[in-house]
Amino acid sequence: MRTRPLKVALLGCGVVGSEVARIMTTDAADLAARIGAPVELAGIAVRRAGRPRPGVPEHLITTDAEALVNRGDIDVVIEVVGGIEPSKGLILSAFGQGASVVSANKALLAKDGAELHQAAAEAGVDLYYEAAVAGAIPLIRPLRESLAGDRVNRVLGIVNGTTNFILDKMDTTGAGYSEALEEATALGYAEADPTADVEGFDAAAKAAILAGIAFHTKVTAADVYREGLTEVTAADIASAKQMGCVVKLLAICERAADGESVTARVHPAMIPLSHPLASVREAYNAVFVEAEAAGRLMFYGPGAGGAPTASAVLGDLVAVCRNKLNGSTGPGDSVYTRLPAKPMDEVVTRYHVSLDVDDRAGVLAQVASVFAEHGVSIDTVRQQGRDGDASLVVVTHRATDAALSATVEKIRALDSVRDVASIMRVEGE
Ligand code: HSE
Numbered sequence: 001m002r003t004r005p006l007k008v009a010l011l012g013c014g015v016v017g018s019e020v021a022r023i024m025t026t027d028a029a030d031l032a033a034r035i036g037a038p039v040e041l042a043g044i045a046v047r048r049a050g051r052p053r054p055g056v057p058e059h060l061i062t063t064d065a066e067a068l069v070n071r072g073d074i075d076v077v078i079e080v081v082g083g084i085e086p087s088k089g090l091i092l093s094a095f096g097q098g099a100s101v102v103s104a105n106k107a108l109l110a111k112d113g114a115e116l117h118q119a120a121a122e123a124g125v126d127l128y129y130e131a132a133v134a135g136a137i138p139l140i141r142p143l144r145e146s147l148a149g150d151r152v153n154r155v156l157g158i159v160n161g162t163t164n165f166i167l168d169k170m171d172t173t174g175a176g177y178s179e180a181l182e183e184a185t186a187l188g189y190a191e192a193d194p195t196a197d198v199e200g201f202d203a204a205a206k207a208a209i210l211a212g213i214a215f216h217t218k219v220t221a222a223d224v225y226r227e228g229l230t231e232v233t234a235a236d237i238a239s240a241k242q243m244g245c246v247v248k249l250l251a252i253c254e255r256a257a258d259g260e261s262v263t264a265r266v267h268p269a270m271i272p273l274s275h276p277l278a279s280v281r282e283a284y285n286a287v288f289v290e291a292e293a294a295g296r297l298m299f300y301g302p303g304a305g306g307a308p309t310a311s312a313v314l315g316d317l318v319a320v321c322r323n324k325l326n327g328s329t330g331p332g333d334s335v336y337t338r339l340p341a342k343p344m345d346e347v348v349t350r351y352h353v354s355l356d357v358d359d360r361a362g363v364l365a366q367v368a369s370v371f372a373e374h375g376v377s378i379d380t381v382r383q384q385g386r387d388g389d390a391s392l393v394v395v396t397h398r399a400t401d402a403a404l405s406a407t408v409e410k411i412r413a414l415d416s417v418r419d420v421a422s423i424m425r426v427e428g429e
Contacts, residue, residue: 284300
């Protein structure tokens with residue numbers, strides 16, 4: 001085994017960074033044996049020095065991240081800061097110094113992944129980011145390496161633990177969205193500002209990364225259609241239950257049937273209880289991959305948290321260190337298909353439409369004729385009368401988003417329709 005250590009700069013020492021530092025210290029001998037050389041934590045860059053950081057060697061702390069990255073002897077930079085800048089500049093500086101990078105930064109990878117991959121390739125170093133999607137779950141490397149010989153057609157995932165916790169609470173207790181969010185906040189799942197999670201930004205960044213790797217094309221967060229879960233009501237959850245379904249916030253990446261385009265979207269959807277993703281409870285993540293030869297695969301586990309995310313970071317650290325010792329690099333970006341991202345209007349799926357209507361002769365026929373006019377075929381209709389009005393739930397066969405939107409717009413304008421109570425996509429069949 002080589003005795004000269006590989007030197008690692010750690011950028012960020014929050015929930016994940018402190019776990020990375022701790023495991024690098026406590027498991028140093030095992031990591032060295034697996035890599036073939038010792039790895040030495042050369043410095044830890046933080047925003048604010050002087051905070052208590054139990055188990056983190058105080059003498060390694062610095063507030064000058066740029067100086068740490070550029071000191072000239074760093075082999076690997078671990079970036080667990082998040083956000084676009086200064087992370088992006090620091091990663092580019094690391095490449096400029098010949099250092100490989102391990103990052104957990106989904107927002108940055110989903111925005112500027114192509115540019116960063118190119119910079120890494122030009123510098124002859126690695127850029128690994130297993131921790132950027134679904135925490136501890138091995139997903140990036142299985143897609144990028146294990147499935148590199150197959151053709152992935154679809155990736156369907158629960159990639160945000162906070163929102164899965166909220167929806168699970170709504171499902172199991174009958175709570176409304178606000179009440180479930182309060183519980184998620186009290187238990188530390190949701191952040192003080194939960195926007196990134198509940199509005200689907202976090203899941204959209206992960207969807208962009210997964211779609212790009214799965215379909216060998218460039219997909220950015222801006223290409224991902226996004227709807228959060230703030231509009232999901234207890235009534236939606238109850239309606240899903242009546243259909244034998246559960247509501248999940250899904251990240252869905254698909255290759256079009258003609259193979260000429262891809263779509264990536266994040267939105268709440270009903271899935272049948274028989275689908276493997278329906279049983280993903282609490283804050284767990286799971287990703288369901290459909291590949292031509294492999295068939296259906298499911299990856300399941302904790303998608304967030306210090307130790308689980310550190311596990312993914314350290315796996316990448318071992319991989320890039322091994323590559324460094326071999327004088328090689330791992331697989332880089334593969335965007336050879338250059339498939340365009342199709343707009344949401346053209347996406348085809350099923351819909352659950354819930355209406356409050358007048359309970360009188362001809363109303364059902366009127367509503368049904370609007371669906372027919374727009375070429376949207378009805379699968380089931382369920383009606384429940386209530387003193388003069390009725391709740392009407394229509395589930396469609398597969399139709400385009402554009403056709404469904406036009407249908408709903410016309411239905412909303414009917415005199416007999418008092419309210420379009422909810423519209424939700426139905427997936428997973
Ligand atoms: N906030 C994310 C979640 C974890 O709730 O899953 C980090 O991506």
